[in-house]
Amino acid sequence: MFGLLGSGNLGNDGSLEALLGYLRAARPDAVVDALCGGPEAVSARFGIPATRLHWYRGEYRTASRAGAVVGKGIGKLVDAVRTAAWVRRHDVVIVPGMGVLEATLPLRPWGFPYALFLLCASGRLTRTPVALVGVGAARIGSRPVRTLVRWSARLAAHRSYRDDLSREAMRAMGVDTSRDAVHPDLAFALPAPPAGPPSDVVCVGVMAFHGGNDDRARAEEIHRRYLDGTVRFVRALVAEGRPVRLLTGDGVDAAVVETILGAVDSPLVSAAETASLADLMKETAAAGAVVATRYHNLICALRAGTPTLALTYAAKSGALMDRMGLAAYCHPADEVDAERLLARFRELEKNAPDLRRVLAERNLAAARELDAHFTALTMALFPAEVS
Structure with missing residues (x-):
């Protein structure tokens, strides 16, 4: 599993929870770990080993001093090696949901877009399939961010989206989406609580x-x-x-x-x-x-x-x-x-x-659509086991 997981965003962690639920049902023998933003939080909550996404611990702090700028620069080079080494140890890498192909909130190209590009390029180089599952995408104005996102999507072995707009956005950015699926957000696979009594809240x-x-x-x-x-x-x-x-x-x-x-x-x-x-x-x-x-x-x-x-x-x-x-x-x-x-x-x-x-x-x-997609995902990621 890969992404800004365990970093305080409940939606990202919910997508991870949904994918882990699917994996534990479809492949109970799977050995799962994560390369993520908050490894301690992911390990504590989900019980899987986790590695820090970035070598430089101040990656998401503003670099106002020369030492921080140098640290970030060195970190980009180190992360290229770390990411490739991590990817090659796996049979499949899954990016569970999240808006990884969009820039609807403030985003710098050398932050997560660069990390995602490293992941997908490493997957192609090491022949490890990288699957972008149920992700969000949107048309991006910034050329550097758009370029990194487009190449990340092109290099991924499997793509599916959480809505039609996301698939259309990637098609508009030059990605062949003719074989890409659309299904409800992964969070719809999580159990819903019983409805409460009438309330004024x-x-x-x-x-x-x-x-x-x-x-x-x-x-x-x-x-x-x-x-x-x-x-x-x-x-x-x-x-x-x-x-x-x-x-x-x-x-x-x-x-x-x-x-x-x-x-x-x-x-x-x-x-x-x-x-x-x-x-x-x-x-x-x-x-x-x-x-x-x-x-x-x-x-x-x-x-x-x-x-x-x-x-x-x-x-x-x-x-x-x-x-x-x-x-x-x-x-x-x-x-x-x-x-x-x-x-x-x-x-x-x-x-x-x-x-x-x-x-x-x-x-x-939505539940029926996600069940069908998980079946198709199993066929795509684990064809030998299914056949």
């Missing part, structure tokens, strides 16, 4: 949102607008006597939670402590409705069957809502207007009984 999933990779020049403006609109929305709910439960999906979101708690200052607002997608699903299953920004906050709410309104920051969010029959309930994250958001939220609650029925049907369909 509203879960609001927040995010340290600063726009996308092409929005760096106005990142702070976008963040202030997002935060101000979200605070106003939460205040409006509290004024109606509604309990609000704040959710996150990554450790970096904690500061947003603290800001909202301080700004609203009401006992009706509380913050959930979540360490996994299962925790997020339990929170959303116990709510009457959800408003969420992070992609995997949306997935958890939809998987739990709870009527959900999406604050969308990328096309993937809209595609997910459309797949689940809730395309009408989207609002742009970079232009959060509290009054418009509240009006759309009231419409969501008005139609909640019908939306719950739609979500139940779409969840069953």
Whole structure:
């Protein structure tokens, strides 16, 4: 397994959990380990050996001093050797889900795009199949990032995507996608909690949102607008006597939670402590409705069957809502207007009984599609054992 796993992003770890569940059912004899961002966390939670993704420990800190710049530069050379040596020890390397072929959030070419390119190039050189399973992709403006992502995809032995937009994005970037499959996000393979009793609680999933990779020049403006609109929305709910439960999906979101708690200052607002997608699903299953920004906050709410309104920051969010029959309930994250958001939220609650029925049907369909894909994946990755 390869990726930014164990680094605090619950969605990434949820994708790993889903793939491990598949592997343990399809290949219980498989010996599994990981090259990842947070090896200690992955080993502790999933019980598999794990190796640090980067040789240089300060890889994701800003290099403001000469020593740090040199360290990063040396690290890039060392990582090329480390990655190739790690890949050649394996029969198959799987990248489990995640948005590894997109740049919908700020991203530098020499960070994860370079690491993914090293992985896929090493796989081709050592004849070890690298499988990108259920990944997200999007058209990329930055030429260096786009080049690394395109070549990573071309060098991979197997590709599948979590939505049609991702496959189309890779086709538009020059990758032959004619044999690439599309299926629901891997998180839909995780078990959903039972639905809770009727509730007035509203879960609001927040995010340290600063726009996308092409929005760096106005990142702070976008963040202030997002935060101000979200605070106003939460205040409006509290004024109606509604309990609000704040959710996150990554450790970096904690500061947003603290800001909202301080700004609203009401006992009706509380913050959930979540360490996994299962925790997020339990929170959303116990709510009457959800408003969420992070992609995997949306997935958890939809998987739990709870009527959900999406604050969308990328096309993937809209595609997910459309797949689940809730395309009408989207609002742009970079232009959060509290009054418009509240009006759309009231419409969501008005139609909640019908939306719950739609979500139940779409969840069953998603589970069937993933079962079929896992069967095809077994045929692709382990043909000798299947035959």
